[in-house]
Amino acid sequence: MAVRAAVITFPGSNCDRDMAVAIEQVVGAPALRVWHGDTALPDRVDFIALPGGFSYGDYLRSGAMAARSPIMRAVVDAAGRGVPVLGVCNGFQVLTEAGLLPGALMRNAGMNFICRTAALKVENAGSLFTSAYRAGEDIRIPVAHHDGNYFADAETLDRLEGEGRVAFRYIEACNGSQRNIAGVLSENGRVLGMMPHPERAIDAAHGGVDGRRLFESVVASVVAA
């Protein structure tokens, strides 16, 4: 049974195709493309991905307007039912704005956009998104963002750390993120938001394939369920 993955396109998304290509390469079946104005997800969706980009031009705050688009009600409902949801870059920003993940992504500490390959530590290899990695493993995944500076209050950060909800951490300071957090999980571990782009580290031509196992983890989890 092929995994039915949905990729949401908001006006201004620009990594939606890349995400769909990555999913297709790993899953072996095309991803379902979903328009932000739709009110329902396709039937029997196993996995939802919110791609990177500049939804609504980052106007107001990055992710803020997309979080209020019609499809997001369906995404929030699906997340409530336990459907895995991945948000990458702008998708992570949308997930925090939609209340599916705690914290906020602020302007990078250096104020400039940053595009480089970042070294990450896999902090939690037990989640459905990270089971194909080893705990503590160092991986390399590209980042490209202007607003990736993760912020939450100390109490929230302590709780995230205590509950194993920090999925990835930058090994070197990258954008000013609190405790170098690069990706966080929801309380039930079924929603992941991350600034680095795993869909840009899928085949050898990308210069690295460390993103591939994230999608393999999701597939394994869906197939096992």
Added chain:
Amino acid sequence: MSDITPEIVESHGLSREEYDRVLSALGREPNLVELGIFSVMWSEHCSYKSSRIHLKNLPTEAPWVICGPGENAGVIDIGDGQAAIFKMESHNHPSYIEPYQGAATGVGGILRDVFTMGARPVANANALRFGRPDHPKMQHLVKGVVAGIGGYGNCVGVPTVAGETNFHPGYDGNILVNAMTVGVADADKIFYSAATGLGNPIVYVGSKTGRDGIHGATMASAEFDENSDEKRPTVQVGDPFTEKLLIEACLELMATDAIVAIQDMGAAGLTSSSVEMASKGGAGIRLDMNAVPCREEGMTPYEMMLSESQERMLMVLKPGREAEAEAIFRKWELDFAVIGEVTDTGHMVLEWNGEVVCDIPLAPLADDAPLYDRPYLSQDEYKAWAQVKPLGAVPERTDIAADLLKLMASPDLASRRWIYEQYDSQVGADTLQTGGDAGVVRVHGTNKALATTTDCTPRYVYADPFEGGKQAVAEAYRNLCAVGARPLAITNCLNFGSPQRPEIMAQIVHALDGMGEACRALDFPVVSGNVSLYNESKATGGGSAILPTPAIGGVGLLDDYTQMARIGFAAESDEIFVIGSDVETLGQSLYLRVVHGAEAGAPPAVDLAAERQLGEAVRSLIASGAVSAVHDVSDGGLLVAVAEMALASGIGAELEPLRAAAAFGEAQGRYVVTARDAAALEGHGLPVRRIGRTGGDALIINGQPLALADLRTAHQSFFRDWMEG
């Protein structure tokens, strides 16, 4: 309506003689709307009136050229029914006045030129020239331009994969921002701009029209004066989010067969787009100005026609397809309005509030446009004027390693990491290489890849416009060969000072001659381009022109991207060779400028026949896997090339003894390659010299080690200290 005073004519940038041509074209006095239209269509920016007769001498054809200059962008065949569409364009004047928006809208404009023709943009590149880093405005300008390029390109989701940046006092008062876009389309789905079909609807899509950018084309055709800050309202404001929607909406409509013709509204906005579409189609055009979507109330036809508001397109649709097209643009939340129709009158007629406010016969507007054969100096007269100092004896220095450190830390050779990390170079997930000799992007879903490079060495062009023009083309050719790509065609951005000065006109004419000769010899035709003149400034008290800067954007094709070459040393214990010319000359070298404080001598000459033979041989060596790393030798010379190869990989090298002229001379037609042994390079009849062996974590120069860590620190220091210090 006969209120056209000489002052009004002058404020529109038309000379007395040009106004007389307007009178004869119309057979009467123009009204203000008509005068405005003539003034922008006959501006240097739109009419190429000083350069056109010389541009004709550039070669524009090859079997793989689908569309040469004259459309929105050039089109070349890349096999398998696919085409690459590309162009480079300047946005110099706006970027000096308002660097962020000037650079951002430069990117936006060139993207539109490419997707207008049916291509999805797949790569951006740029060529930037700034003044002295210690000029009081320069840090602000560099920060603004880089942020503007990134802000626009990152948001629309087109990777920025190549570029070059130079610093020279010649640009203190007039920086250059040249932006290039490469796109990919199906070769049988190319869209052109000729309006045809009597009664076909003319449709306006995209953003609303505002009062921004009015007379931008006229501004871009004049020198700066002390009051150039007052021209800020003529700089457009960009919205990359709208551009992204416009790309998707246009490509969605282009997948149908509803479009007859399409043209973006760039310089001179609605005027140039409507005039060019109607002229190309040999048709007439009628527009209802009340139907133009406006951002503000009370805009006049004059303002609507001259506005340079961004992210707008004009299309001619097949009759009856309006509803289908409108549904697509509404889905993407963009404006859509039928604003007129194609006629057979041969006139451009504008109606507003039930009155005709403009009626211009299109043939004279195009045919009677001024065309100047401006006087220029001969090559010898130019050399006498330029007073380039003879090279003379260069004092021999012994500490080559120290000189290398100094060069690697100099503004023109320092690491551009501070710049390129602000550009999303990876979006699209097809980027294969950046930071080497050319940016390389996979053609989505295939094994092919497109290589892109931007090149020009303005100090060479200044010292010898003919040789400098040749060199700019040859270096683009070499950079493409160095990654293993077959060079196919170029676009250019010809940045010069005032053509009304014979010495500047000499730079234009002789540089174009040199470019043309190189393009012919290398089978590397020009398929698109742009001319930017009057790059002079009184703002910095000089009244001096920029260095002549005919920037070249080259595109090449790799049939199999797995055979691509890179600059970084691939392994320890590889042998290092230099292939090509063994001429030693320090003329116009960066070494001379950085270490000896002199700009002197003749620039290195280019042997075009050798260049071509060498390029073909290097591509063959790359394709057969005989070489493990390749880098062309350019600014800074041989030792700088080797240092860049070492830094790109973290692997050092032990080098044969070197003297300064061999280490830092900039003789053309050379590549540094690595291979397991000399036998790997045999069979091509190439001049090959072994210069060392890879390994370790230092460069060993004349027996002394220079740690790569120290080299890297020096290389990173310039931008770090300037921007973050």
